[in-house]
Amino acid sequence: MPVSLTMSKNLQYAKFATTSRLISCLVMETLVSAYYVPANTPQGTPICLLVRPNCSSTQETPSTIRLSDVLAVIPLRGVPILSTETGSCAVLNDIKCPRIDLIDPMDMLSHIYSIQGQEPSTLTISDDNLRNQVYDLLVSVCKPNIQLTAKKLIDAFDAVQLWKQFADDFGVDPKLTEEIGLELNSSIEHQNYAYDNPKSLPTLKSSSIHWEQSVLEGHATHPMHKAxxxxxxxxxxxxxxxxxxxxxxxxxxxxxxxxxxxxxxxxxxxxxxxxxxxxxxxxxxxxxxxxxxxxxxxxxxxxxxxxxxxxxxxxxxxxxxxxxxxxxxxxxxxxxxxxxxxxxxxxxxxxxxxxxxxxxxxxxxxxxxxxxxxxxxxxxxxxxxxxxxxxxxxxxxxxxxxxxxxxxxxxxxxxAVEFPVDAEQCPDKVVVCAALVEKIQRPDTDETLLTHVWKLDSEAKRIAFLDRYIDLALQAFLPPCLINGVAFEAHGQNTLARFDKETGELKGFVARDFGGVKVHRETLRKSAGVDIDVLPDSCVVADTLEEVYKLLYHTLIHSHLQRLIRVLDLHYNGVGWELLRKHMSQMIPRDHPMWKVFMETPKVPGKCLVRMKIEELYRDYIYCPVPNVIHYIPQNVEEIAVATA
Known part of the structure; x- marks a missing residue:
């Protein structure tokens, strides 16, 4: 989608929603390199420097990055997860820039800049002061081998443009490049429509269907989230x-x-x-x-x-x-x-x-x-x-x-327990978990349906809610995995939360949809005396227990609980992850193989959504090592830069 001469606020936010997710995947899947450039003033804004893949294909950390090497520049609202590997920090013009291992859309401000020489558009939420800050920081670390002025640092770099530049550099088949571009464009168009047509906000009295249809943005990191x-x-x-x-x-x-x-x-x-x-x-x-x-x-x-x-x-x-x-x-x-x-x-x-x-x-x-x-x-x-x-x-x-x-x-x-015969007599309000972390039907806010409806207006309330949520979620989904070798696909779309509809207290969870479960048959047979009935080549069969844990990590930890921790503002201070570690330590035996995978391993297999698109896979997954967020603690950028330079 080309940058237009005029752009509505919602359209720019729709571009950002899709593009930020694409960037998150490109970085996590090591398809591009990304570096954290610290702010040059106490009040300044740090940036993420995204380097084009044909300039970052080697394992060596670059000592020089040219402006023409830059794929995108993103001002940051928080510190992404930085690499702690020795030698991973790039020293650019004497500025230490740690490599980014994982960046979440919530780590980014809603501006994604390109330097690909296009004329600037008229943007409703364009921030010239921020753009000038980003420009000054950019040229402080990059070798200026091309003519660049602040006026040509273009805001609202959208996912289709970024994808096509990346795909050309990476050597993706042109037909596939075009096809994926159309899907990204569909995501932008449908996201823009959702922003333009907000729903009424649900309450504890609202129907389960009202909650299901209140999902504003969808999957938190998939670039085709609204396609x-x-x-x-x-x-x-x-x-x-x-x-x-x-x-x-x-x-x-x-x-x-x-x-x-x-x-x-x-x-x-x-x-x-x-x-x-x-x-x-x-x-x-x-x-x-x-x-x-x-x-x-x-x-x-x-x-x-x-x-x-x-x-x-x-x-x-x-x-x-x-x-x-x-x-x-x-x-x-x-x-x-x-x-x-x-x-x-x-x-x-x-x-x-x-x-x-x-x-x-x-x-x-x-x-x-x-x-x-x-x-x-x-x-x-x-x-x-x-x-x-x-x-x-x-x-x-x-x-x-x-x-x-x-x-x-x-x-x-x-x-479907959420649609009982007599809803009035049912003491529970069943809410799809994906809706809890959604914004209140507008893009320019951090307030979510969860914080709005449950009135979580203090850190103490948010901590208490999260503590109970994590405890019950692990009670629900860990035992079948620990004992039976069965992992439900426990992300927010397939998981429902049961609340007392009078008090709003969380009572438990509901699991639905078996298309993506993973089962280790030997463990199931030994623990439960039954086996699964599957067609040959069924993707629910796990050859090892590690495959089962991998599915549970991706759906429950990475996709579900991480999102909740972030929207409750308990990520950067580490409090949410402390709670998760506390409850997991209480539930997973030290001598169980899950303990080593979840509680001792710094990196775990992460699902590669973009690599799977490039390989045109769906039933077969591609994984790459990603930071195990269970172990997240607040990072000191200066200490990491010194240790990894």
Whole structure:
């Protein structure tokens, strides 16, 4: 997306939201080098210097960085996690600049500068004083081999521009470069739309669906955090032109011989199927069923109709009149219809790239979920007062031998405690954890729904809340991992928090969606006497316990608890991490292999979101060593610079 002559405040913040996430990934995955340049005055602002990959491909720390080597310059609001390895600190014009190992979007001020020679745009939130400070600091450490003036230090460097410069330097295939650029642009456009169309703020009295649809920005570090990219035969998804939150649920009649069913799919789906069939003019639901003998009706998302019609000629999509309005959950492909299907939700296939991949449902997932739910979940070690596991009760998927085709006609029915039969009588308020850390429907604030709704207006209140949250989260998710070798995908989208709806006190958690769990079969068999039923090459199978711990670290620690610690302003002072270490030390036995991985290892495998995009991977993951944030303590920049120079 080129820099325009005029730019709204929300558009610049949307660019920043996506670009900051891209930078975070590029640095963490060591695709580029980044250096912390300390401020040159007590009141000044330090910067992150992002160096182009063709200038930082060797392991040697540079002694000179030219201005033309710089990919981006980011003023900082806090100190990122700096490398403590000897020799990692660059000394540039006698200024010690420690290498950055991990930078979070929350470490950055909302300005990302480029020096690629474009004319400046007119920006609503442009800060000329800050830009001049950044320019002075930049030229103090870089060799000025190209003509540069402060007027050409361009604000609002967006993710598409940055990506294309990086991809060209890194040698990414041009077609893939363009494709990923389109996804980044989609992320910016949909983020801008979300900022322009804020929701009403939820309360403890609000419905679980209201909370699900209050997610403003989404994944905290994925650069495609708001991408909604469709592909033919689906039409383009233009923000505001398609209702992704209240879509229509349609039906497709599929011959029984073309489906693989797990569980009692027809019985469980009957209420929603009957409601849709009854919309037929002049025909009852029974008459409609009789018109399709030896067929099963599969609920599908309205946007998926073109894919179903083009890929499954033996299937019949019922007319538009046969539809009901549904409510999308955070993932968009999972939906609820509480007045028709209380206690259940539907996971639908949706051929749209949302963050990582097409949000279809593979035969691997439709096969695994019901078996895991009925055979394994009852045998797992966990406290049901603290953790509720929403079982996947039934599924349907097309039998096409090509899973890339079959995944476009599939559906999962799962339990949903957040949509009880009688919500008024339920003492709990169930809130998707991802919503807790979201801003209050505006980009220019640090206030979140959590601090707003729970009135956490002092450090003491924030510490007390976090202490209980960490304690119960570890009670919920550590035992199955420690004892059974099973890691739930416990990030904020797949985890719900149960609160007392009168007092707001946290009571426990809910785990949903089994597509990304990891299971070490030998440990499960020894501890619970059961095994998982999986298709060959299923990605839920872990060959080692370390794979299980890796999944739990990425989802629960890195993605979930780190976000909570940061938004509660308990990161930079180290207090949040002290609490986490306290509770983990109490729960993990010293002689358990998890202790060494989590509590003694300074670096852990981090999931490489951009490298996976470059390699076009989804089910197969790429990891690289990243700082183990469990061990985070406040860093003294001067001491690190001296020790690592």
């Amino acid at each position: 909604r990219k469709s592909y033919p035969p689906m039409p383009p998804l233009i923000p505001g032109k398609v209702n992704l939150e209240q879509p229509q649920l349609r039906l497709v009649a599929v011959p029984v011989s073309s489906l693989k069913i797990r569980g009692d799919f027809e019985k469980l789906s009957a209420p929603i199927v009957n409601a849709i069939l009854s919309k037929s003019e002049g025909k009852s639901a029974d008459e409609m069923r009789a018109a399709y003998p030896n067929h099963i009706f599969i609920p599908i998302h309205e946007l998926q109709v073109p894919n179903v019609e083009s890929k499954f000629p033996e299937a019949t999509v019922l007319p538009k009149e046969n539809s009901v309005t549904i409510q999308s959950l955070t993932s968009l492909r999972s939906v609820a219809v509480p007045d028709i299907l209380p206690g259940l939700s539907l996971k639908l296939c949706l051929g749209i790239k949302i963050s990582s991949a097409l949000r279809t449902i593979t035969p691997f997932s439709t096969h695994f979920g019901p078996g895991f739910s009925y055979d394994v979940v009852p045998k797992l070690t966990y406290d049901p007062n603290v953790l509720t596991v929403e079982r996947e009760l039934s599924s349907a998927v097309h039998v096409n031998a090509d899973f890339d085709i079959a995944k476009h006609c599939s559906c999962v029915l799962r339990e």
